[in-house]
Amino acid sequence: MAKNSPATEKIVITDAGKEIDRRLDQYQEYEFGGPWGVTGIMLGFPVLMYYLWICLWFYDGQLVYPKSQADVNPFMARMWAHICEDAYPSLYAWKVYGGNIIFQLFLAWVMPGYQQEGLPVPSLNYKTLMYNCNALYSLYATMATAAVLHYTNIFRLTEILDNFGHLMSVAMICGFATSFGVYFWAVATGSQIRMSGNFIYDVFMGAILNPRIGPIDLKIWAEVRIPWVIVFFLSVSGGCKQYETLGYVTPNMAFMILATWLYLNACAKGEECIPQTWDMYHEKWGFMVIFWNFAGVPFSYIYSIVYMARQDPSKYRFSTLAYVFLFATLLTAYYIFDTSNSQKSRFKMQTQGIKTFRNTFPQLPWSIIENPTYIQTAHGNRLLTSGWWAYSRKPNYVADWVMSFCWGAIIGTATPIPYFYSVFFITVLVHRVGRDFERCSIKYGKDWERYCQVVQAKFIPGIY
Structure with missing residues (x-):
């Protein structure tokens, strides 16, 4: 039966539990298809990102492909020409993308923050790390700085979308360079853990758990400050571009500005909850996480914005009722996403003896x-x-996916490409749930079976 005794009584990991944690904290077996699988992912995703961007930017969102065998070589030549001419890593893109990275590092270093203790880390003999959670102050400092730069014409926000291809290439280079650099850094300093012994696989999965530079935890910094800041400002760039060319901002673009701000603000205002997650205390910092934070999320989750920036609004205009439904769905999903994440993270804090919580x-x-x-x-x-x-083992995932689907649905059926986010995301979530539940089954044994009897739905009660 489920207990109802005070959750503020600190948990004590038993000796048997520590032995299980020790086994789980060692390399077990290959995931993602092993070395060949991760090599395919590392090479395939950049190609896919270029292809989908080209379809949106140059072919009105249509999925183009060679019509015959004779058209293969000319088709590939056109694709390559688009990349070389419109997505080369220009000096301007390096200044913009690199400037944001440096600025976010600077803010993370100097801004005051809320001191949050993380969960006990088995790899560190159950030591807890402290996190300086200053993403919220950094976010509003970034917004204020961007507004000043825009209105003084030092840096027009419309230029972000105008240089989308160039910025994406720079982001990919940074993602690859950081992934390999962190791997060699971990090996050189002897801080690698859970290694498989296969070079490319270990670069993909990561070698180090908690990389830090001074007061900055790089893993939590990269998860919040890079992808979602870029996503938000890409949507703002789309709004500015529409206002300059049309004289107004469409409800569809306003929807994306709201949606991306809600997500970014949720990450920033609830940053103290992130140290309580699997990402922080177990997942290593490798290509799987680094590339996706530096390039994958910011340049593939917002295809609806890229499409709207290039098309006439008549191609994706809805009825008033449809807009009401989409906004209501977004806000409902956000409420469940925000509160479910908060409930679980605050519960974990309670089990550490933390009784007061940050109010943002x-x-x-x-x-x-x-x-x-x-x-x-x-x-x-x-x-x-x-x-x-009480109703689902992953209610936050369900709400998160619904929001991702809305990011595509705001375009309707004009093009299928903006739905990439939700299709990719559900694939990732199902795979991650499988990894998570398998680990929990080993870790908790019969207690996990009892839990699954109490909370039967993985995602949606009565469905899955």
Whole structure:
């Protein structure tokens, strides 16, 4: 049965639990198809990103392909020409992208922040790390700086979308360079863990768990400050471009500005919840995470914005009722996403003995469960069975995916490319849930079976 005793009683990991953690914290087996699979991902995703951008930018969002065998070589030549002419890593793109990286590092170093203790890390003998959570101050400093640069014509925000291809190439180069650089840094300093022994696979999965430069934890910094800042300003760039060319901003573009701001602000205002996640205390910092933060997320999740920037609004205009439905769906999904993440993270903080929580805007109703029920495991950890987590083992994933689908649906059926985000995302989520649940089954044994009986739905009750 689920317990209802105070969650503020600190958990104690048992000796048996520590032994299980020790085994789980060692290299187990290849994932993602092993070395050949990860090599395919590392080479294939940049090609796919270029292809989808070319279709949006030059072919009105249509998926172009060679019509016959004789057309293959000319088709490939056209694709290559688009990359060389319109997506080469220009000096201007290096200044813009590199300037943002340096500025975000500077803000992360100097801005005041909320000191948050992370979860005990098995790899560090259950030591807890402190995180200086100053993403919120950094976000609003970035917004203010961007506004000044735009209105003084030092840097017009419209130039972000105008240089999309060039910026994407620079982002990819940075993603690859950082991934390999961090790998060699980890090996040189002896800080590598859970290594398979295969070079390319270990670059992909990562070699180091908690890389830091001074007060900056690079993993949490890159997860919040790079991808979602770029995503938001790409949407703002789209809005500025529409205003300059049309004299107004379409409801569709306004939707994307709101959607991207909600996501970015959620990450920043709830940054203290991120140290409680699997990404921070278990996932290593390798290509899988680095490339996606530096290039994948910012330049493939916002295809709807790229499409709108190049097309007449009549191609994606909806009825008033459709707009109301989409905005309502977005806000409902965001509410569940925000509160479910908060519920779980605050519950984990309670199990560390933390009783007071950071208050940032907006703190939504039901963000904290006052008297949570949970299953106490023999391992020592507790499995939450209250709030949204009483109905689904991953309610945050469901809400996150619904938002991603809305990012494509705001274009309707004008082009299928903006739906890439939601299709890719559900694939990632299903795979990640499989990894997560397998690990939990090993870690908690019969207690996990009890938990699955209490919370039966993986995603949506009665469906999956």
